[in-house]
Amino acid sequence: MAHPVSPLASPFPALPDIAGVTPRIVRAGYKDWGRCDLTYVELAEGTSVAGVFTRNLCCSSEVELGRANVAFGRARALVVNAGNSNAFTGYRGREAVEQIMDQVAGHLGCERTQVFVSSTGVIGVPLPKDKAREGVARALEAERCNWEEAANTIATTDTFPKGATATAMIGDIEVTISAIIKGSGMIAPDMATMLGYLFTDAAVEPGFLQACLSAANERTFSCITVDSDTSTSDTVLAFATGRAGNAPLASFQSPGAHAFAAAVHDVCRQLAHLVVRDGEGAQKFIAVTVTGAVTDESARKVALAIANSPLVKTAIAGEDANWGRVVMAVGKAGEPADRDRLSIGFGGTWAAREGVPLADYDEAPVAEHLRGQDISIEVDLGLGDGSATVWTCDLTHGYISINADYRS
Amino acid sequence: MAHPVSPLASPFPALPDIAGVTPRIVRAGYKDWGRCDLTYVELAEGTSVAGVFTRNLCCSSEVELGRANVAFGRARALVVNAGNSNAFTGYRGREAVEQIMDQVAGHLGCERTQVFVSSTGVIGVPLPKDKAREGVARALEAERCNWEEAANTIATTDTFPKGATATAMIGDIEVTISAIIKGSGMIAPDMATMLGYLFTDAAVEPGFLQACLSAANERTFSCITVDSDTSTSDTVLAFATGRAGNAPLASFQSPGAHAFAAAVHDVCRQLAHLVVRDGEGAQKFIAVTVTGAVTDESARKVALAIANSPLVKTAIAGEDANWGRVVMAVGKAGEPADRDRLSIGFGGTWAAREGVPLADYDEAPVAEHLRGQDISIEVDLGLGDGSATVWTCDLTHGYISINADYRS
Known part of the structure; x- marks a missing residue:
């Protein structure tokens, strides 16, 4: 965060913990900087996942693999690397992503399709496998962090950390969404890719979670622009642990489904606005x-x-x-x-x-x-x-x- | 020309006179400035015309009428107003253009479809009819000017006047193209519309002249961009007086047709590059x-x-x-x-x-x-x-x- 804080910045909100979601941060040292740069989020068994990804045809291996894995509908972990986007790095970049997926899946005893990886930062340099391996190993044992720490750790050229939250009533059960995002335009080589993550304790079937996220995306992330340029790595993922104990939402016929969809939309709009508010040089x-x-x-x-x-x-x-x-x-x-x-x-x-x-x-x-x-x-x-x-x-x-x- | 001359500027070239083409300039006073701002070019009887126009759907009346008139294939005069683009002015703007067409057609005894009008400058203000009428009346009697004076008079925010020339052999007859253009991006309110005009003494059927201009446009004007913005008035017109005395070019089967098409392309490429070289703030x-x-x-x-x-x-x-x-x-x-x-x-x-x-x-x-x-x-x-x-x-x-x- 070398640049002065945007005059349009908002203070980081109070984000509730989400049952079944454990964020952790470590310093992998992807760049020579004195800050954490690897975020690991462990997700309870049975967590549903949905995702929307950049339409840029020159996308990263992270995006290719993430798009494929979302189709399976389940997630156990998220790893976000900051400082190296691993984009435009050919097969060596892909190997680094697969290594992280295997390492985490081995530790958790899950399918590797349940491990989601994002990377953001310089392009054209393969993610260093040794640093990733050591960083992930420490992250698996690290203490829980708070959301603001996680938001700061996924950031690159952002001038302030970004988060949003909303709740919805499903029957008489209140479910909560806490979400973080990074991005401030499309600067390379510190490519300011937009990476956003929503976490909720609601029980939601993957198909309906995807429907909610896709619909919200059309009216939020697809409706913001800083400089018309499109990152090769833009990704928004939504994770639903189900720990709130509501009857699982499967479609808009499910009781509370509209309230939940509205909450997803609300959070996505808040996140999208925060990215614009950190647009490079933005004054208005x-x-x-x-x-x-x-x-x-x-x-x-x-x-x-x-x-x-x-x-x-x-x-x-x-x-x-x-x-x-x-x-x-x-x-x-x-x-x-x-x-x-x-x-x-x-x-x-x-x-x-x-x-x-x-x-x-x-x-x-x-x-x-x-x-x-x-x-x-x-x-x-x-x-x-x-x-x-x-x-x-x-x-x-x-x-x-x-x-x-x-x-x- | 309030801004400093572009560091990429080229000196105005020596443009030959074209038989059957008489340019004149006057000061109509569209703005409160001490310079000529109305260019009138009289064309010999039988002159062919072709044109390409902005694809912007919110185009000016000048563009609408010019596009319609080009279909008739013949031109006797061109009027270019600088300082007022007459765009987004509704029916009052259209009336001003029709008044100029009628005034010139009445003087020359030609169809009003043979009078082409362009305007460039502030938008949203109808072209003042009285100033236009008086300016055109004086232009009809004015002395011939040189091409550099005409290029300066059609300019608005340009930082240097722009012209280009080329020749071609049609059988043993040399034909010449002299051309001027203005434009430096898409600044409003002095909207830096791109207006370009090619004049040749070659004898060319309107259909083939259009084919040459359209083909050249695809590889020249359609291949330049300063800021991705598209003016509501962009226009390039080509006029062929036939005074060189060559056998009229009707298609690529006509002897010399390829050489002529290459000359049109050459001139269009030169003009297009000059517009980029005057891009706002351009250093490279x-x-x-x-x-x-x-x-x-x-x-x-x-x-x-x-x-x-x-x-x-x-x-x-x-x-x-x-x-x-x-x-x-x-x-x-x-x-x-x-x-x-x-x-x-x-x-x-x-x-x-x-x-x-x-x-x-x-x-x-x-x-x-x-x-x-x-x-x-x-x-x-x-x-x-x-x-x-x-x-x-x-x-x-x-x-x-x-x-x-x-x-x-």
């Missing part, structure tokens, strides 16, 4: 809401085109209500749009309605809104009922300083 | 060449993903041979790619081959290359025969300063 948190699109997916694509536009992001950095750049971004999205039905606003004040600037447009409340830290851009396409909200941050000199004033 | 000109793709179009998409990546562009600004960011950009392009066949190089030196960093990688020549102004990034996907080259510039503090340290 921006919500882009598109309504009136032909479909929700079309709305999401238009919102992402706006959120990824360097010209929109620099305009917000400059506190400039430049709706012309928003028009441009809408038009380039390639989705159905009609210039003469388009309305654009900032912070709830319309600047242009149905294709023309408002004659009585009062810029004062907009200027006031743009001087704040939490900015909203509203776009109505006037075509249908599709809507979406996407979150991003502004593009500032800080981004250039972090990413260009640097040698790998 | 970057050529991204992708080979081994499954198709040429797939190669172009991968090359654009690399060229548009803020992380790749900031790495080059930082003179950092960060091939990991290139891997990431390849993977996010969504085109066929195989991590284990991927090779990446800079300035002709491979950093990684077939999915792994080179063990004997010598960074010295790469570091030397990256300290220069003309940078090349080579990517081989190892899958097929598709290839493409895309040109861009680096992403620097200058870009942020121009686009964020500013109020509209």
